[in-house]
Amino acid sequence: MSERSVHVFGPEHGVPPQVGPFAHAVRWGDTLYVTGQMPTDPATGELVEGGIVPQTAQVLRNLRAVLARFDATLDAALMVRAYLTDFGDFEAFNAEYRTWFAGPLPSRTCVGVTGLAVGASVEIDLVVGLPG
Template sequence: MKKVIATTAAPAAIGPYSQAIEAGNMLFASGQIPIDPATSEFVVGGIKEQTTQVFANIKAVLSQAGYTMDNIVKTTVFLADMSLFADMNAVYATQFNGTFPARSAVAVKELPKGALVEIEIIAVK
């Protein structure tokens, strides 16, 4: 059985998808981009600020479903340009305690709304 997870503490879906789906003891979260849910606008700044906001959005979705960052087992990071990797990675490294999840990181031609970074996660209880 699957359960739709939705919270106003993270940006609303901008298309026909859910913020996250819980299936059994697993949470599959859609990619988050750096939109501040309070303003529905991108955060001001570059890749570091955008990555910080992306993680704030991820944490809101996790919390709504009763998960924490410690439950994340896999992330996929999408970057507008691989030259942004080091700065994204500096913020990324501060988001986890102890063991890091498995991760993929790829550069793509373009991200929704011109974002510099998008991150999706899989979490397990």
């Protein structure tokens, strides 16, 4: 039977500090569940300004920093969930998102929400398959 391992990281790992009571990732066997990352700069703890494209790019950097702790990349993503506060940003978000993957795209759900923590425009969480 697989064991669950819980992982919390900090700015020294390139991951923003927690804004609530959660782990950055939970591993169960060869599956990794990555908590939604915000467009927060880990060095300052501040929200990245400039709209959906720079915020989406910062979320990418934050997700990559978590995945690096497991020697994984976004191409190992099985499922992506994106949350947007403005669906008027959908096309700009998609243009940035498409650049994230070298291989086939994972499954994805995109949800419109009325608000996100720290005033963000976007948040993304992942389910990732890790090499055995």
